[in-house]
Amino acid sequence: MQLDFKVGDEVCRVDVTRDGDDWVLNLDGREVPLQAVRDGAGGWLVDTHQGRRRLFVARRGEDRLVFCEGRVHVLRLQDSDHSDDQVEETGGPNLTADMPGKVVQVLVAEGDAVTAGQAVLVMESMKMETELTAAVDGRVGRIHVTDGQLVGQGEALVDFVTED
Amino acid sequence: MSAIEKSPSLNPIARVLVANRGEIAVRVIRACREKGLGTVAVCSEVDRNALHAQLADVAVTIGPAEPGESYLRIDRILEAAKATDADAVHPGYGFLAENADFARQCGTAGLTFIGPSPSVIEQMGEKTAARDIMERAGVPVVPGGLLPEPDAEGNLPAEGVLAAAEAVGYPLMVKAAFGGGGKGMRLVTSAADVVKACGAAAREALGAFGNGRVYLERFIERPRHVEFQIFGDSHGNFVHLFERECSIQRRHQKIIEESPSPALGDTLRERMGDAAVAAARAVGYEGAGTVEFLLGQNGEFYFLEMNTRLQVEHPVTELVTGTDLVHAQIQVAEGRALPWTQTEVVGRGHAIECRLYAEDPAKGFMPSLGEILLLNEPAGPGIRVDSGVRQGDAVSMFYDPMIAKLSVHAGSRRQAIDRAIAALKQYAVLGVTTNVPYLLDILHHEAFVAGNLHTGFLDEELPDWSGDEALDDDLALALAAVDEFERLSGGGATTGSAGGTQATPWSTLGRFRLNGLD
Numbered sequence: 001m002q003l004d005f006k007v008g009d010e011v012c013r014v015d016v017t018r019d020g021d022d023w024v025l026n027l028d029g030r031e032v033p034l035q036a037v038r039d040g041a042g043g044w045l046v047d048t049h050q051g052r053r054r055l056f057v058a059r060r061g062e063d064r065l066v067f068c069e070g071r072v073h074v075l076r077l078q079d080s081d082h083s084d085d086q087v088e089e090t091g092g093p094n095l096t097a098d099m100p101g102k103v104v105q106v107l108v109a110e111g112d113a114v115t116a117g118q119a120v121l122v123m124e125s126m127k128m129e130t131e132l133t134a135a136v137d138g139r140v141g142r143i144h145v146t147d148g149q150l151v152g153q154g155e156a157l158v159d160f161v162t163e164d
Numbered sequence: 165m166s167a168i169e170k171s172p173s174l175n176p177i178a179r180v181l182v183a184n185r186g187e188i189a190v191r192v193i194r195a196c197r198e199k200g201l202g203t204v205a206v207c208s209e210v211d212r213n214a215l216h217a218q219l220a221d222v223a224v225t226i227g228p229a230e231p232g233e234s235y236l237r238i239d240r241i242l243e244a245a246k247a248t249d250a251d252a253v254h255p256g257y258g259f260l261a262e263n264a265d266f267a268r269q270c271g272t273a274g275l276t277f278i279g280p281s282p283s284v285i286e287q288m289g290e291k292t293a294a295r296d297i298m299e300r301a302g303v304p305v306v307p308g309g310l311l312p313e314p315d316a317e318g319n320l321p322a323e324g325v326l327a328a329a330e331a332v333g334y335p336l337m338v339k340a341a342f343g344g345g346g347k348g349m350r351l352v353t354s355a356a357d358v359v360k361a362c363g364a365a366a367r368e369a370l371g372a373f374g375n376g377r378v379y380l381e382r383f384i385e386r387p388r389h390v391e392f393q394i395f396g397d398s399h400g401n402f403v404h405l406f407e408r409e410c411s412i413q414r415r416h417q418k419i420i421e422e423s424p425s426p427a428l429g430d431t432l433r434e435r436m437g438d439a440a441v442a443a444a445r446a447v448g449y450e451g452a453g454t455v456e457f458l459l460g461q462n463g464e465f466y467f468l469e470m471n472t473r474l475q476v477e478h479p480v481t482e483l484v485t486g487t488d489l490v491h492a493q494i495q496v497a498e499g500r501a502l503p504w505t506q507t508e509v510v511g512r513g514h515a516i517e518c519r520l521y522a523e524d525p526a527k528g529f530m531p532s533l534g535e536i537l538l539l540n541e542p543a544g545p546g547i548r549v550d551s552g553v554r555q556g557d558a559v560s561m562f563y564d565p566m567i568a569k570l571s572v573h574a575g576s577r578r579q580a581i582d583r584a585i586a587a588l589k590q591y592a593v594l595g596v597t598t599n600v601p602y603l604l605d606i607l608h609h610e611a612f613v614a615g616n617l618h619t620g621f622l623d624e625e626l627p628d629w630s631g632d633e634a635l636d637d638d639l640a641l642a643l644a645a646v647d648e649f650e651r652l653s654g655g656g657a658t659t660g661s662a663g664g665t666q667a668t669p670w671s672t673l674g675r676f677r678l679n680g681l682d
Contacts (some may be wrong), residue, residue: 003649042540044646046611064644067538070604072597075641093345153524
């Protein structure tokens, strides 16, 4: 299985194959075996050169959050089939939360036609309300949030579909 | 031998309303349950499914999320107590815990307020009055002086300011008489700036607290914050339960606390403990309180203020003394004597508390909101977690970003540090960003390990912390891919023993290593 992750500004391609508890990963051309099993309590047991470590993974939208020895790594899963798609590469016109806050009101519905600059969502962060607008002409794709919802930084809010 | 029982005027408590939320509400509810007491939680609309609301026998929704509309509404809290037949109120810390009016209204409504009397709360809440009381009781206070009252524009007469400043000596601090939290505070190093600084502080205090009164205090360089846990009862017994060192602070917010303080020897501890008990005795203190001192590099100590409530960091005291301070609070509130005499309070080992905040230390400590997607709390001997949240809970912007406290207890300070580090490395919180990496860097810091602490430690030793230097994401990347593979292929990775004898790749691939373990 081939998966693309965005780590910082870099996109890494990972090939995963599996044989029981043993995994073979190809990370950008480097072949690496890995022993990892689920521990039955939400974690992964991974054998490292320092001994066994317990790691945790959570999913938030396309983000994969990995907890390892007190540090959290954020990796964004890219859609492999559309990895050439410019929209995905640049983050596209889709709206994400710049900072944590509350969705005060979603002003559009999925499928609505929007024009660039049109207000689509009202956010409240640090006690201030801000209107977020569409960056392009097109249609509203998926809406990830509802009125009153609290969102973390980087969380997807509204996706757009451009006409071409 | 327990302390002397004098008065038989007992006032048994049957059901406690906890006027708070988060970890402290949870902690108090648990203590009540251990004692067989009924519990009532109050909650805001967004906290209906919060841990504290679910743990209590009954939960009463008292208003919208904003604290001013719920947790600070005395009228609604008293109504909730009446409706649920509660006979006592525990205020926790924060919110109404040091509000004398709340304590008074509880009394008027026939409720036992689990805390000191309203008049003591009032006296200690007014910083200059507290200073005067302590000075008269023989407790050392920072040399200082009250200034003339500012006029409506916040200006003070120059001669009066200069004379007072001369008497105090430079460098000095200008502080708001009715304030806190760093507002209305100025550091002044010479006579050239003092008049201007006092005016600015007075105007700031006027805007923030509605009262522009300011006073001067000698500035103590690189002080430690060392506080003593004290306890008094209605029978005239007073004890202290040793000290906590809380010098690891950011903007006056404590982050790591420990007991005992690495700075105190037996003699100094005894002198400070005596001063703390004298402070408690001076106001006839009943219940749990804290006497805060500034400890100078030369071993001189000065009364800072008295907190008339249970402190956030009380677990470190409980761990080293083997006591339960909430149980004792309830016992004292019922009119019974303290469970221990001074000689029965014995410290053992070393305890450290780390406060977990939902904030991003790499981005100016901005609060991090959202859903806790995954939570794994550490466990094991000597590890205590006081948490107000569970997996799936939302961290909202309305309340304090402290979501939990990790406290550890071990035989020595070094062992306690190691235990705290190991526990934090297993404290997985995913979905909101926490300060765990920042806490780890403090605990690893040479000067921290050496016990060389002062209240400016974080600003000096970890300025502009970004934390992401040399992050190697390869292991995370590999595991994210494995996790994704497993999810897409419908699971089936075996549970249990990994391992085998095959050489692991981590020893052979230089770049492909666990971060932070080398």
